[in-house]
Amino acid sequence: MTIDLYYVPGSAPCRAVLLTAKALNLNLNLKIVDLHHGEHLKPEFLKLNPQHTVPTLVDDGLSIWESRAIITYLVNKYAKGSSLYPEEPRARALVDQRLYFDIGTLYQRFGDYFYPQVFGGAPADKEKFAKIEDALQLLDKFLDGQKYVAGPNLTVADLSLIASVSSFEATDIDFKKYPNIKRWYETVKSTAPGYQEANEKGLDAFKALVSSMLKK
Missing domain, CATH: 3.40.30.10 (Glutaredoxin)
Incomplete structure (x- = not known):
């Protein structure tokens, strides 16, 4: 099918x-x-x-x-039973929390700050930028002592969050100043199957779009 x-x-x-x-x-x-x-x-x-x-x-x-x-x-x-989305209730709850953090906090704040600049020609908003930095600080705290964002194994939370965080490369936001995020970012890039094809190609397209829109 x-x-x-x-x-x-x-x-x-x-x-x-x-x-x-x-x-x-x-x-x-x-x-x-x-x-x-x-x-x-x-x-x-x-x-x-x-x-x-x-x-x-x-x-x-x-x-x-x-x-x-x-x-x-x-x-x-x-892939029922896969560690990508564990079935054990506590482990799954942590993955879900990270996913909701991504859509409701990190990626939402990224969009609120950056997309008006790219697609609407708006100036950078310092208050919105501060909210992004707050979200990154939280993510860095989540990763303290953790290989991946929801524990020792790669999960869908990592795959969702790395797609969001990698998009920051097209902006003036320096997520790599957060040591745990920087370490995690390199770990996921090297361990997520097919990372280059699945994420980096699209990221390059996003960067090109941003560059072309900001030149207008």
Whole structure:
């Protein structure tokens, strides 16, 4: 059965799904969505996802969006019992907490600060920048004494967070001044299966987009 992924290569949430698929050795049928020309607003896409967002996954008639929901679904269906998303309640709760921290705090603050500058020409907001630094300090604290963000094993929380954190490379935010994050970043880059193809290629596309938008 074909698993379709509607995505944009530079998107951090999309890259998180690609990283998870690589870790699970799943082949996805990749379908690029041209947001610039409104493909996400066409009736056929709205039928799949009324929120018209990427990534959107379609698997055996199930259409699901929100990257953190997608990556946990993929493990639950195709690698049940995997340490990528542990079944033991305490271990899973910690992974879930890190995922919610990513979407609700770290990546949200990143978007609030950076995207208005890139896509709206807004000036940098010092208060929003301070909130990002607060989130990075929290992440650095989570990693204190930990190889990975939710314990000794690579999990989907690492794959989601590294897609977010790596996006900071396109900005003026220096996440590498946080020693635990810097160590973790290099660890995940070297241990996540297919990292270069699943994340770095898309990250390069994101950097190129940012550069072109800021020149306008």
